[in-house]
Amino acid sequence: MLLALLGAFLHYSLPQYDVVRIVNTYEKRQDLDDWTRIFWADPDEQSRRLVNRDVQFIQAVRPDGRTIVYRNEDTGWGWPPYFKFDTANLYTEASDLVSTKADPKWVAIMHFGWRNIFLSIFPNAISITPVEGPEDKPFNWFTSVFLVGMALFAGYVYLRWRRFRRNRLDPVLEGVEEGLNAASGAISARRSRLQAWLDTWKAKK
Incomplete structure (x- = not known):
């Protein structure tokens, strides 16, 4: 049981790479439930009091056609210690790399966290790096x-x-x-x- 909890903690916290094609970026007011709040960034005192806030999202498609949605939030000085403060810059990069299926631009998105459609939790994008093709995973x-x-x-x-x-x-x-x-x-x-x-x-x- 202890090893399973440690494995889940590491799987959530450690960085992972996805090679995807960005199809859209948007901002949405997101409700923060009490028990799912741990899966969202908590960079300042104000966010601890809010029950909802505007969150930036990055929509993408994997090479096999499956979709994935990332959130784009600063981690600040909190956990995991990625010290991400460039949410606005990353959002601009993602918007600039939006492409179509006919003329794809493949990128490697480094992220941490999980995607769960039932709990409405999303992995947090840390960086975006253009790559040559869908098989060019760092x-x-x-x-x-x-x-x-x-x-x-x-x-x-x-x-x-x-x-x-x-x-x-x-x-x-x-x-x-x-x-x-x-x-x-x-x-x-x-x-x-x-x-x-x-x-x-x-x-x-």
Whole structure:
């Protein structure tokens, strides 16, 4: 369960790339439900009090024809730490890269977050980079290096824990176990002597 929660957290927070064709950009008043507010940017104190606000969106189409919609919000100094403050610039770039199916302009959109039509949540676009074609997807260096580093760190912690347990905990636990066994043996011996003494009284009766 813990690993599943960690995996979901990393999948939501780490950057991902989509190669898409931008078809439209627009701005819409978006209601912020109490329990889905965590999926929207919270860059300032004012946004914490608002129940709705204007949000910029980027509509796009994947190479296989499936549609995807991104939100375009500043992350500010909040989590995840992308320090995005250029929402207006990114919106202008997206608008300039709008293309048609007959004359497509393919772009790689780096984003984080999930798209869920039932909860009305959208991934947040971080950057837009023109690419040569629909197969020209950038390699996700940051996510790859981060996951490898986290795996190495987890392996290091595990090895240190095994060494600590072998050198420090196991001897203590073995000593406790030996003490318990000795105490158990002594109790059994006393019980046997007591039983033998009681048996002598039974014999006299």
